Amino acid sequence: MRVQALIKRIIKQMLRDKRTLALLFFAPLIVLTLMYFFFNGNGNEAEIGIADVDKRLVALLEERDIHIEYVEAADSQTVIEAELDGLLTDENGALKLILLNDDPSVARSILVQVNQALLMQNAAVGGDAPTLETDYIYGSGDTEFFDVLSPVLIGFFVFFFVFLISGIGLLKERTSGTLERLMATPIRRWELVAAYLAGFGLFAVIQTVIVVSFSVVVLDVVLVGSIWHVILTNLLLALVALSLGTLLSSFASSEFQMVQFIPIIVIPQIFFAGIFPVEGMAEWLQGIGRIMPIYYAADALKGVMYKGLGLADISRDLLALCIFALVFIVLNVFALKKHRKL
Amino acid sequence: MEVHKPFIFRNGVLLVSIEIDVKGVSKSYGKTKVLRDIHLQIQRGQIYGLIGPSGSGKTTLVKLIVGIDSADEGDVEVFGIKMPNLDLLQDIGYMAQSDALYLELTGYENLAFFASLYPMKKTEMKKRIAYAAELVKLTGELKKKVSAYSGGMKRRLSLAIALVHDPKILILDEPTVGIDPELRLSIWNELMHLKNEHQKTILITTHVMDEAEKCDIVAMVRNGALIKNGSPDDLKAAYGANQLEEVFLQAGREQS
Ligand SMILES: Nc1ncnc2c1ncn2[C@@H]1O[C@H](COP(=O)(O)OP(=O)(O)O)[C@@H](O)[C@H]1O
Ligand SMILES: [Mg+2]
Numbered sequence: 001m002r003v004q005a006l007i008k009r010i011i012k013q014m015l016r017d018k019r020t021l022a023l024l025f026f027a028p029l030i031v032l033t034l035m036y037f038f039f040n041g042n043g044n045e046a047e048i049g050i051a052d053v054d055k056r057l058v059a060l061l062e063e064r065d066i067h068i069e070y071v072e073a074a075d076s077q078t079v080i081e082a083e084l085d086g087l088l089t090d091e092n093g094a095l096k097l098i099l100l101n102d103d104p105s106v107a108r109s110i111l112v113q114v115n116q117a118l119l120m121q122n123a124a125v126g127g128d129a130p131t132l133e134t135d136y137i138y139g140s141g142d143t144e145f146f147d148v149l150s151p152v153l154i155g156f157f158v159f160f161f162v163f164l165i166s167g168i169g170l171l172k173e174r175t176s177g178t179l180e181r182l183m184a185t186p187i188r189r190w191e192l193v194a195a196y197l198a199g200f201g202l203f204a205v206i207q208t209v210i211v212v213s214f215s216v217v218v219l220d221v222v223l224v225g226s227i228w229h230v231i232l233t234n235l236l237l238a239l240v241a242l243s244l245g246t247l248l249s250s251f252a253s254s255e256f257q258m259v260q261f262i263p264i265i266v267i268p269q270i271f272f273a274g275i276f277p278v279e280g281m282a283e284w285l286q287g288i289g290r291i292m293p294i295y296y297a298a299d300a301l302k303g304v305m306y307k308g309l310g311l312a313d314i315s316r317d318l319l320a321l322c323i324f325a326l327v328f329i330v331l332n333v334f335a336l337k338k339h340r341k342l
Numbered sequence: 343m344e345v346h347k348p349f350i351f352r353n354g355v356l357l358v359s360i361e362i363d364v365k366g367v368s369k370s371y372g373k374t375k376v377l378r379d380i381h382l383q384i385q386r387g388q389i390y391g392l393i394g395p396s397g398s399g400k401t402t403l404v405k406l407i408v409g410i411d412s413a414d415e416g417d418v419e420v421f422g423i424k425m426p427n428l429d430l431l432q433d434i435g436y437m438a439q440s441d442a443l444y445l446e447l448t449g450y451e452n453l454a455f456f457a458s459l460y461p462m463k464k465t466e467m468k469k470r471i472a473y474a475a476e477l478v479k480l481t482g483e484l485k486k487k488v489s490a491y492s493g494g495m496k497r498r499l500s501l502a503i504a505l506v507h508d509p510k511i512l513i514l515d516e517p518t519v520g521i522d523p524e525l526r527l528s529i530w531n532e533l534m535h536l537k538n539e540h541q542k543t544i545l546i547t548t549h550v551m552d553e554a555e556k557c558d559i560v561a562m563v564r565n566g567a568l569i570k571n572g573s574p575d576d577l578k579a580a581y582g583a584n585q586l587e588e589v590f591l592q593a594g595r596e597q598s
Contacts, residue, residue, distance in 0.1 A: 001458070001461075002458070002459050005455060005458035005459060008455075009444065009447070009451075009455045012446075012447060012451065013444060013446045013447065016446045016447075017446065176442060176443075176444075176445075177438055177440050177441070177442035178442040178443070178444060180410055180438065180442065181436070181438055181442035182459075183409075183410045184408045184409075184410050184431060184434070184436040184438075185431060185456065185459045185460070186428045186429065186431040186432050186459065186460065187459055188428065339410060340409060340410050340426055341409070341412050341426055342409070342426040342427070342428060
């Protein structure tokens, strides 16, 4: 009953704050779109040569907006002479992809498209997936940076905006004195925390669905696995962000101090999100990564979106996120003891 | 749970109906001692005034009584039960010194929100909101957002919120600051009415002497210590003074 009244009030306040709503719902879309154009270049106009490849696979590739040129000889020279971006050949069942790689974003796009086409064909035909060997004419296959970027970015933006807005929401309640005033009513501390989770959680759910759908439908980011698993992962991450934001707001005494948490708490998490290879880091640094919620979310998102992993494969990451959320929620209830012992 | 224990018996004899009992409360913020061993008892149906200059510790004491801050030493009991206690908060209407209102919401929404934190039926709630708003002469302004309210209007809304659930005890921290004299008078009349007709117990802080005159008991606070308390008339008689102000000054000199 009291929780309900609180939730109603939080929603009403949010709906009247158009700027914050815009920040929550549109800012991530704008940044994602910018990132998309920044990194994706003209990836969709790739042209590849095909020699002796299964017709069904070729058809799948054509569906994916890849220009197909049938060629006879199959070596690097053909690619350069015919001004192609890549060349796909079948050598006794072993697929080989030669990529020009003069523009890594194009090469990456082709690789992803071919991989997805292969997965789809395999799903239709069954049996063992054919191996795909990749050769680069220029540079090497170190283009993973771009591949993993979009899942990580989606997770990061969900985390960042939910963290900021829920944190500032509870902070406003503190600085305006209304939190103390609430403590002079028979409300229980857990009721307050539950209402904040539910009230802001509602907006976090809407934001997550908007961001994920926009990324997948409009920006056409790589999504091999299920969109539901992407949404689920992001929802859990949003819950972590929500509970962490409200928790940290009890250590801030102004909006500005809340913003000061961004470089301390939020930015470092990007470094452990897998944009930079974690394996290459010092042991102790990797240890720090383990206590960062985004590390787990990014791992799950990359798994689902890029590698096509299922729920069972990411369950450990999801469990980690649940534990984070639970710990932060309990700490929230304790943090309110500052205002009333009971 | 109905918590009502207005009578204190000792050896089977009714003493007085003490509703608020502050027992030797001390409080420090860091190294500064804000409250020093405060003892006071407030009876049912009394208007009890805490008077003292700003910074003397009135707000801190009031918060300790409500239970939203905790004492370093000593206890506060309300209806004979140690605070903080969630059930007891049901019976307390608190008005903070600084207005704690939701600016994005209208006056009505603020009242309705706080009212819905107490067990109350819908129809009853509507009646209580209408009554509380009328009391502070805000009925016509309830549809406005609080961000458009003046300082005095916010003060009045805070007072209405303290009254909205019909509590047995009212704890009001400088309720009349920024309110014009005419409305101040009508609010005081209403407080008298609540006390006389409904046996409400009212603890009020003020730094205005003429308001202190209207209280049944005045407690003078200085530097975190309660230097004198009693009815205004008794205090004036004891010091041979015409004004409470004189009493306050003399008592202050005695203390230091
Ligand atoms: N949260 C706090 N932290 C530190 N000092 C405080 C705090 N609250 C009040 N004080 C100090 O305690 C003293 C009493 O304050 P207060 O109870 O607000 O007095 P009054 O209500 O009589 O004006 C003041 O000196 C004030 O500076
Ligand atoms: Mg004060």
